[in-house]
Amino acid sequence: MRFAALGDVVLLTVLINRLALRYGAPVAVLSSGGWTKTLLAANPSVSEIQLVTSRKRPYWLTPSQREAVAWLKTRKGDVYLCDPDPYSRRLVARAVPADRVIRVWDEWPGIDTHWADWWESVGTAKPLVPGSGRPRLDAPQVWFDDASAWMAAKGLEPGKVILIQPGNKKTAKRWTWNRINDKFWPIERWVSVIGQALADKPDFRAVICGAPSEQELVQSIVSGCNDARVIGAALDLPIPRLVALSARAHSMITIDTGPAHVAAAMNCPCVILFGAFGWGRWAPRAPSATIITLGNREETKDGTVMSISTDEVIAAWRQLGAQINAVASL
Numbered sequence: 001m002r003f004a005a006l007g008d009v010v011l012l013t014v015l016i017n018r019l020a021l022r023y024g025a026p027v028a029v030l031s032s033g034g035w036t037k038t039l040l041a042a043n044p045s046v047s048e049i050q051l052v053t054s055r056k057r058p059y060w061l062t063p064s065q066r067e068a069v070a071w072l073k074t075r076k077g078d079v080y081l082c083d084p085d086p087y088s089r090r091l092v093a094r095a096v097p098a099d100r101v102i103r104v105w106d107e108w109p110g111i112d113t114h115w116a117d118w119w120e121s122v123g124t125a126k127p128l129v130p131g132s133g134r135p136r137l138d139a140p141q142v143w144f145d146d147a148s149a150w151m152a153a154k155g156l157e158p159g160k161v162i163l164i165q166p167g168n169k170k171t172a173k174r175w176t177w178n179r180i181n182d183k184f185w186p187i188e189r190w191v192s193v194i195g196q197a198l199a200d201k202p203d204f205r206a207v208i209c210g211a212p213s214e215q216e217l218v219q220s221i222v223s224g225c226n227d228a229r230v231i232g233a234a235l236d237l238p239i240p241r242l243v244a245l246s247a248r249a250h251s252m253i254t255i256d257t258g259p260a261h262v263a264a265a266m267n268c269p270c271v272i273l274f275g276a277f278g279w280g281r282w283a284p285r286a287p288s289a290t291i292i293t294l295g296n297r298e299e300t301k302d303g304t305v306m307s308i309s310t311d312e313v314i315a316a317w318r319q320l321g322a323q324i325n326a327v328a329s330l
Contacts, residue, residue: 001088001092002031013040016043019045023077028050039239113281135284137266144247148244159248164221165209167255182305187224193314194227206229206230210233215232249263253317261284267286278296278303
């Protein structure tokens with residue numbers, strides 16, 4: 001059981017895959033959010049997915065809670081409760097005897113621990129090893145076929161696309177953006193970085209990613225670039241296409257947000273800008289690609305991506321490129 005945001009689901013694949021190996025069978029997942037079914041549908045370590053629309057609303061007013069309890073009662077074996085809140089505890093207590101519930105938060109090792117490493121330790125029942133947790137996403141061929149068709153229609157070549165993710169749910173809401181936020185990086189900085197990257201790679205294209213709610217922010221960056229090689233895709237990137245596109249891209253430059261975890265899990269090299277929450281616990285992980293994090297390591301109240309300069313970002317991206325070229329030459 002884990003009621004997770006988009007990036008949290010990606011990190012959770014570490015635990016899911018390890019538990020499937022440990023128990024010798026795919027695991028069932030109780031979660032929330034439509035993205036969960038999308039991201040995990042093709043994962044061979046997952047047998048079933050049951051969703052709850054809200055775990056905080058009153059039980060008798062929430063049909064999905066009652067359906068989840070009935071579903072849990074049919075399950076056998078251990079139940080891993082991966083959320084510490086009282087709502088999740090009450091929900092599982094309605095269906096599962098206490099001796100079958102593994103409350104993983106009772107053994108939380110502390111804030112210095114990266115989530116992926118913790119899930120690796122929980123899933124293997126072995127001591128925690130820093131750097132061991134490596135999320136991955138499984139995508140069906142139809143997703144890659146769709147992404148290939150979309151790329152061809154846009155004139156994009158595999159390996160010559162730089163993905164730019166400038167917003168997240170806090171910086172872009174209701175077709176506008178919130179500048180009073182630790183993850184807001186000014187449009188002129190995005191324009192500068194994109195311009196420098198395309199000057200380095202004149203045959204590349206930049207795709208500005210985002211959800212439909214981030215369309216205005218995306219288009220402002222496209223307009224600022226005033227370059228036919230820069231296209232906005234806020235209305236064109238449902239999760240399946242983003243997953244497959246990430247696997248075909250050269251790299252991503254992004255704010256700390258869910259799509260950064262998606263790209264990293266698809267082995268897309270990333271430069272990621274972190275604000276107040278820091279990257280120590282939350283940095284996206286890749287199976288093998290290089291991930292460079294900028295900003296604070298630890299959580300801090302006054303941390304903000306505004307402290308990260310364009311020079312730092314383009315230098316990190318050039319470092320990614322050097323490593324990509326080195327791997328390609330092997």
